[in-house]
Amino acid sequence: MPSRRRFLAGSAAATAGLGALPGVLSPAVAAAAVRETGPEPAGAGGAADRPPNLVLVLADDLGYGELGAYGQRLIRTPRLDRLAAEGLRFTDSYSTAAVCAPSRCSLLTGLHTGHATVRANPSGAQGALTAADTTFAQVLRARGYRTGLIGKWGFGPEAGGQDSHPNARGFEEFYGYIDHGHAHQYYPEYLWRDGVKEPIPANAGGARAVYAPDLIRQRALDFIDRHAAEPFLLLLTPTVPHAPSDIPDTGAYAGIGWSAANKGHAAQVTLFDSLVGDVVDRLRARGLDGSTVLLVTSDNGPHEEGGVNPDLFDANGPLRGYKRNLYEGGVRVPLIAWGPGRVRPGTSDRPTSLTDLLPTLAELGGAPAPSDVDGLSVAPLLTGAAAPARHDHLYWFRDESGVTARANAQDRQRAGWLAEALRKENYKAVRFAPVRDHALPDARWQVELYDLAADPGETRDLAADRPSKTDELVALMRSSWRDSYPRTPFGAALALPPLAVPGQPFAVTATLANGSSRPWDAAALTLRAPAGWTVTPASATTADRLAAGARLTAAWQVTAPAGTAPGGAWPLTAEGAALAPGGPVRYAADGTVPTPPPAPTADAYLSDLAWISAVNGWGPVERDASNGKNAAGDGTPIAFGGTVYAKGLGTHAYSEVAYHLGGAARRFTALVGIDDFSARQSALGATRATVYGDDRPLLTTPTLTAATGPVPVDVDVRGVRVLRLVVEDANSRTSFDHTSWALARVTVA
Numbered sequence: 001m002p003s004r005r006r007f008l009a010g011s012a013a014a015t016a017g018l019g020a021l022p023g024v025l026s027p028a029v030a031a032a033a034v035r036e037t038g039p040e041p042a043g044a045g046g047a048a049d050r051p052p053n054l055v056l057v058l059a060d061d062l063g064y065g066e067l068g069a070y071g072q073r074l075i076r077t078p079r080l081d082r083l084a085a086e087g088l089r090f091t092d093s094y095s096t097a098a099v100c101a102p103s104r105c106s107l108l109t110g111l112h113t114g115h116a117t118v119r120a121n122p123s124g125a126q127g128a129l130t131a132a133d134t135t136f137a138q139v140l141r142a143r144g145y146r147t148g149l150i151g152k153w154g155f156g157p158e159a160g161g162q163d164s165h166p167n168a169r170g171f172e173e174f175y176g177y178i179d180h181g182h183a184h185q186y187y188p189e190y191l192w193r194d195g196v197k198e199p200i201p202a203n204a205g206g207a208r209a210v211y212a213p214d215l216i217r218q219r220a221l222d223f224i225d226r227h228a229a230e231p232f233l234l235l236l237t238p239t240v241p242h243a244p245s246d247i248p249d250t251g252a253y254a255g256i257g258w259s260a261a262n263k264g265h266a267a268q269v270t271l272f273d274s275l276v277g278d279v280v281d282r283l284r285a286r287g288l289d290g291s292t293v294l295l296v297t298s299d300n301g302p303h304e305e306g307g308v309n310p311d312l313f314d315a316n317g318p319l320r321g322y323k324r325n326l327y328e329g330g331v332r333v334p335l336i337a338w339g340p341g342r343v344r345p346g347t348s349d350r351p352t353s354l355t356d357l358l359p360t361l362a363e364l365g366g367a368p369a370p371s372d373v374d375g376l377s378v379a380p381l382l383t384g385a386a387a388p389a390r391h392d393h394l395y396w397f398r399d400e401s402g403v404t405a406r407a408n409a410q411d412r413q414r415a416g417w418l419a420e421a422l423r424k425e426n427y428k429a430v431r432f433a434p435v436r437d438h439a440l441p442d443a444r445w446q447v448e449l450y451d452l453a454a455d456p457g458e459t460r461d462l463a464a465d466r467p468s469k470t471d472e473l474v475a476l477m478r479s480s481w482r483d484s485y486p487r488t489p490f491g492a493a494l495a496l497p498p499l500a501v502p503g504q505p506f507a508v509t510a511t512l513a514n515g516s517s518r519p520w521d522a523a524a525l526t527l528r529a530p531a532g533w534t535v536t537p538a539s540a541t542t543a544d545r546l547a548a549g550a551r552l553t554a555a556w557q558v559t560a561p562a563g564t565a566p567g568g569a570w571p572l573t574a575e576g577a578a579l580a581p582g583g584p585v586r587y588a589a590d591g592t593v594p595t596p597p598p599a600p601t602a603d604a605y606l607s608d609l610a611w612i613s614a615v616n617g618w619g620p621v622e623r624d625a626s627n628g629k630n631a632a633g634d635g636t637p638i639a640f641g642g643t644v645y646a647k648g649l650g651t652h653a654y655s656e657v658a659y660h661l662g663g664a665a666r667r668f669t670a671l672v673g674i675d676d677f678s679a680r681q682s683a684l685g686a687t688r689a690t691v692y693g694d695d696r697p698l699l700t701t702p703t704l705t706a707a708t709g710p711v712p713v714d715v716d717v718r719g720v721r722v723l724r725l726v727v728e729d730a731n732s733r734t735s736f737d738h739t740s741w742a743l744a745r746v747t748v749a
Contacts, residue, residue, distance in 0.1 A: 051231045051365050052342055053292040054140065055279060056357065058107070058235070059272050060100065060152060060183075060242035063302025063310060064332045065317025066269055074313050075266045076252065079277030080296060080336065086345060087294075087338030088382060093352045094423075095300045098323060098330035099400055100180055101127045103299040103354070104154050104237075108135040108169070110358030110373030113397040114420075115485040118155065119732075120399040121180075128155050128164035128617060132487045134370050134515075136358040137170030137233060142491065142585040143367040146227045148173040150219045151237030154180040157618050160195020167194055175219045176237070183239050186212050186246035211248050213238050217275050221282045228286045231365070238275055241268035243305035261307030280338075293339040293364055293382065297354060301330040304406050311406075320458040324407040326396050326421035326430050327458050337382050344384035351423060352378060353394050366582030368516035371548065372488045393424040393473075395480040399436065414446075422477050426453035429463075429473035436684070438481060442474055449473065483732055489551060490515030491587035492525075492576040498612065498658055498695070498722045500570060500593040503562035507538070510589065512576030513551040520546045520578035520585075525554040528573040534559040546578060560595065567597040567610060599662025605647040606744040612658040612722065617737070621657055622650030638740045639676040640710045645742035650675070653687050653729040653737035661723050661746065668717045670744040672701060672727075673710030678738035683707070685736035689727050693720035703730045704739060713741075718749065 064070055067077045069084035096106030097113050105111075105118035105127070113119045118127035129135075137147040149171040155164045158179040166174040175193050177183035187208040190197045202209035220236050240247075245264025252270070253263040276296055283289045302315035303323045310322055321327030335352065337343045355375035362369035363379035380386040398419040408415035411432070418433040418440075431447035433440045449463040449470045463470045495509045508527060514520045523543040529535050538555040546552060560570065569592040577586045597610045607623045614621045624638055624647055638648040648670075649657060672689045679685070683706050691699045691713060698715040702708070717723060723746070727739045 050291055051143070051145070052339065053231055053283075053288055054145070054233045054361055054364060055283075055292060055294045056233075056235050056361075057276055057279065057294070057296045058104075058151075058237045059296075059298040060237070060239050061300060061303040061323055062241060062269065062272065062298035062334065063313075063315035063317070063322075064319055064329065064334060066241075066302060066313060066315050067273075067334050069336070070334050071317050072313065075269045077269065077273040079273050079280065080334075083276070083280070083294070083296065083338040084336045086340070087336055087343050088345065089347045090335035090337075090352050091347055091349045093297065093333055093335030094354065094394060094396075095298065095331050095333045096354055097396060098300050098321075098326055098398055099402070100299050101154055102397075105129065105133075107299070107354045107357055108137075109133050110136070110355045110370070110375040111485065112353065112355055112374045112395050112480070114395050114481040115374060119397055121402065122156075128157065128162075129169055131163045131168075133169065134487075134490050135169045135171075136361045137166075137235070138491065138587075139170070139358065139362045139367050139369055140233045140365045141170050141172065142587050143365050143583060144231065145365060145367075146173075146230055146232040147171050147235075148223045148227075148232065149176070149235045149237065150174075150223060151176045151216050151235075152180065152183040152239050153178050153237075154183065157616070158182065158192075159620070160192075162615075165195060171235070173223065176216060177239070184242065184244070186239070186244070188212055191215065211246075213240055213271060213275070217278060220275075220279060224279070224282050224286060224288070228288060233361070233365075236275075236279065238272060240272045240275075241265055241303075243303055243308060245306055245308060247271060258312070259307055259309070262309055262312055265308045266313070289339075290341050293337065293342055295335070295337050295357070297335045298333040300333065301325065304404050318457055321410045322404070322407045324398075324400055324402065324404060324415055325410050326398055326419050327410060328428075328452070328456065329410075330407070331396055331421075339382070343382045348381060350378070350381065350388070351391060351394055353391065368514075368518065368520070368580045368582065368585065370488065370490045370515045371517040372515065393422055393476050393480075395477065396421040397438075397481065420477050420481070422473050422480065423452070424473055424476065426451055427469055427473060428452050428458070429470060429477070430458075431474065431477070438483075442478070445474075447474060488515040488549065489513035492574050492589040494572065494574040494589035494591045496572060496591045496593045498594075498724070499596050499660065500558070500560045500564070502560045502564040502566075502595060505534075505557045505559045506593075507555060508558050508572065508574075509553060509555045510574030510576070511551045511553045512546070512578065512587065514546040514548060514578070516580070517548050518581050519548055520580050523552045523576070523578040525552060526575045527554075527556050527558075528575070529558055530560075530570050530572075532561050533570075552576070564595050566595050569594045569613070596660040596662065599660055599664040600746060600748055601664070603745065603747050606657075606659060606725075606741070606746065607647045607649060609659055609746075612660050613656070614658075615654070615656045616651050617654045618652040621655065622740075624648045624650075638742045640671060640673055640740075640742065642676065645671065647744065648740055648742040649725070649744055650738065650740045651725075651727050653727045653739060655727045655739070656724060658722055658724045659746075661717060661720050663719050663721055664748055665720065665723075665746040666716065666718045666749040667747040668713065668715050668723060668745070669747070670713040671710040671742040672713055672739065673704045673708070674706045674738065675740040675742075678736065678740075679706030681738075682736040684731075684733050685738065686729070686731035686733065687727050687737050687739045688730045689713075689725070689739065689741075691715055692722075692724040692726065693717050694722055695724075710742065717746065 068081040097103040099121040250263040250267040302310040316329030319329035321329030359377040421430040431445040450458040541554040
């Protein structure tokens with residue numbers, strides 16, 4: 001069974017980042033750790049050796065030229081302009097994509113869009129992070145940081161208790177929007193607090209009484225207040241100035257002869273400025289300004305939705321392009337670093353990708369970081385200690401179906417085409433594919449080359465004049481893309497069996513993986529099980545040293561008491577600890593093991609049986625219990641080729657649904673394929689389905705598409721205790737991979 005990795009939270013974990021790890025490290029190692037890093041400082045202000053608080057504020061669709069410090073003349077941003085004057089202003093900072101979801105995925109994980117899990121703004125189903133995605137919140141939480149995300153997350157599904165939820169990706173506290181479509185509502189009827197929807201009664205029925213950015217502002221200030229005495233990481237992601245240009249009061253812009261959309265947009269940018277100012281004021285009021293590093297940036301270039309005219313504000317400054325373009329205006333963004341006594345004032349023209357944030361925050365916090373990220377730490381640049389490493393090149397990928405007029409004009413009517421770009425030193429190549437297929441031969445792409453030193457506005461295409469340079473950058477584009485990017489394991493992982501039969505021992509294994517570039521000492525693994533369960537080590541659980549790339553694997557025999565209730569899901573947690581070069585770290589992986597529901601005693605449709613577990617890439621598994629007459633769960637009737645089928649399951653890759661057969665069944669039959677509803681949404685879906693019996697593959701389908709139709713399934717399941725139905729993406733386009741199992745049925749012997 002898959003497990004959810006996390007990096008230990010709570011007040012105990014917070015102190016572990018600065019001192020010993022009681023009950024895990026040996027007393028000698030723990031004492032050495034305290035001597036090396038010092039004890040937890042008292043009081044809110046913190047001592048000089050306290051790890052810095054880290055605050056990252058991410059605007060939504062704020063253009064390179066929309067701050068006064070970057071040349072803005074019409075919109076007022078006094079607080080950010082002052083931070084830029086007092087801190088370090090980057091002139092060549094880049095988002096990792098020209099739209100929201102892939103940009104934020106890369107920012108969180110340090111992987112560019114040729115390697116990241118989410119590489120496009122999904123259409124329909126929401127792009128999701130996975131258990132293999134390590135975020136900077138997880139990295140810092142392992143060193144004892146309190147971690148919070150307030151505002152827009154932007155990855156689905158919109159539910160708690162799943163791998164793509166902020167709580168599962170390292171953020172102990174979350175308040176805001178999970179779904180990026182929901183985040184377009186400035187007067188929502190609910191926001192999420194951790195894994196629970198929190199209603200906003202005053203906005204019920206479409207009322208516009210409570211403005212969400214005000215709630216986000218207050219929660220951010222409360223987070224600072226509550227954690228002033230301990231190192232914290234705050235990711236603050238307000239939705240301004242994303243369209244629509246909703247704001248209660250346009251303030252200083254009310255009397256200007258602009259359209260309502262432009263007034264609202266300008267007021268939203270100024271609101272963002274005041275929000276950052278309020279954060280700075282609260283840090284100062286708490287005496288934390290000298291122990292905090294604040295970073296402010298944006299996820300992509302300026303938008304033109306909802307009637308906003310970015311040209312009125314010169315929102316992209318001297319650059320070409322807007323949101324959705326891979327030209328500079330679409331991906332070059334403001335980046336300001338501020339921290340009195342911690343960040344040197346000035347400017348930097350180092351080409352700096354937001355993939356650099358993960359290794360930078362890790363270095364500032366004294367935490368090991370995954371070695372397989374694309375980012376490079378700029379911590380030495382912030383402190384003025386040394387010149388940081390520089391990228392050989394920066395890469396961008398675009399697979400965007402949304403088209404807006406100005407962006408399309410900049411792309412010469414190719415805004416809906418597949419595109420990618422690469423910057424090496426001062427040369428930048430942009431190319432477009434007329435077919436949505438990254439494997440398209442290079443000769444069929446349309447490629448352009450620009451010299452950013454001489455032509456920052458990308459007005460003169462040099463591809464024909466400098467073919468060798470063009471070919472060099474195209475080759476780098478090819479090498480920067482991978483269809484899949486397997487990660488080096490990092491932190492703790494837990495492997496659980498599909499079932500825990502009460503009274504019968506079962507094996508559990510866990511690993512602590514040093515996916516960083518430096519060795520760890522005094523590694524240890526422990527396992528926590530429910531009260532009354534027996535846990536017996538079956539292997540060594542400690543190691544004196546874990547080299548870079550090495551892992552410690554431990555095993556236990558676990559037994560649930562004979563009277564454990566059937567049909568339950570029981571939590572187990574593996575905790576891994578070690579002494580990393582920056583100090584002690586602790587990681588954890590959570591999982592659940594189910595006790596089986598009763599096995600079927602007669603022939604049955606799977607939609608009528610209780611499943612053991614269900615994992616779905618987007619939303620709940622749709623279960624049709626209506627004989628095809630009504631919608632399946634929250635979805636549509638299952639139909640292939642115009643024929644509606646009784647009973648079935650609707651899933652979205654990656655999906656895995658498991659049933660307890662208990663050795664009682666003899667056949668499993670079904671039709672599996674991409675259903676008519678999904679085919680009408682898009683013809684791009686492609687999946688592959690596998691039927692497993694007790695972890696043994698019984699059948700794997702060919703690639704399923706709307707064009708191929710469904711595939712019949714008829715497999716022998718005699719003796720099988722656990723039946724698993726798995727659907728995987730087959731073409732790296734998970735947004736369109738809704739797949740249905742119709743007439744899914746077991747015949748009992």
